[in-house]
Amino acid sequence: MNPTADMNAVTFEELLALRHKRPLTREEHLWLDQWLAAHPADRELWRTEVVLARALRELPSPVPSSNFQARVWQDIVTNEQHAQCARQRWWSFRPIFRLPGLETAFSILAVLLLFGIGSYHRYASRREPTQVARGVEQVTELAGVPSVALLKDFEAIRRLNSVSADVELLAALEGDR
């Protein structure tokens, strides 16, 4: 390897990354020594990197709790439920703010119209006691004349002397036979 120009700066960066993955070869060490000798700033960077790597290796490995996996799943489920609740609340409120469709609007309009007509009819058909009293006075006089009992038999009374079979004529004709 010949450390030359900009290409060499890139090689130094690659060696920095590479040393975290595997030990450097002898050839790479030789190239590095030459590069660090020529570039004091990179030497300081390399030294800091080495110290940091050593410190990391010396850190104790954390021991995960026995229910670590279960807690992770529980957190996932909880997060999903929260998200779902939030969506449901949003949907549940949405129709309030949404404009009604044409059919719904027509239905509401029809109901309001019927209610209005019904109210008007009730208002229009409401009568004053004096007005009702006039009808009661005159009709009770009319009904009282034949009496209510006779009114119940109105049709029978009306038909009492109606035209029927001419038995007198029949008798005369039969007598003539």
Next chain:
Amino acid sequence: MRRALQLIALLLTTLLVGAAEPASTAGRSPVTAFRVLLAMRSDARATELAAKPARVREVLSTRLREYDALAPAEREARLRATELHYHLRPLLTTIPLTRAAQLAVVPESFRPLVEERLAAWDKLPAQIQREILTNERLLQAITRPNVPNAFPPLPPGLEPRVPDNVAHWQTLDAQQREQLLDSFTYYFRLDDNAKTRVVAALPEPKRAAAERTLDQFAQLTTGERAACMTALRQLSQMTQAEQTRFYANAEQWQKMSETERAAWRRVVIEFPPLPPGAGPQPPLP
């Protein structure tokens, strides 16, 4: 010439009708002979009547005058009712099992009407049947026709009398009558407080009588009240002559026994008037 042809056609038609029906004279109504008399010219009638006994001649002459004065439809309706009575009357006193032979003699054209009335007759209680059989007016009513002026003039001595209250109705127009009847019906839809206010608004002298009538109406069922309102409506729409006849009938009704009234009610319900055109069509002139 034309008259002669018409008379020949009438006689031929009568003969053909007679030939189409069973040959027995028991099945042929004597009304057929009266129809022939009605179709005759006055001189031919006179000749025909002169050959009859005096009592028969008198009745027939009176009836010919009456029937000549009737409108054709009314005349025909009355003749059919009389013919139906002729065929039906003997069957009312026979028991259903032995009727077949007598029914077979009834002209086919009348048979459905006779069978229909017999079916209604058989449904009547025995007591009502007895009442009808002993009351000629009830018997006649079984075959009454449906004619516009079904009420003959009042018998002599029965003065036309319409109460003043009813006569007052005659001065109102149809709309005013309807409004008053409507207000009266409206009263029964009110709550007790509103009813009290209406009664309080009645003129003092008429209040007690009106309250009595209102109480009577209040005790009726909804159906009975509706029937009474229909009757009132019909009564208020009658002409003065019709009202006079109704009140004369009402007086007569009140003098009748309860048994007779019950029979009348049943006859009116079970035997409606013969529909126009019921029975055979008359021979063409």
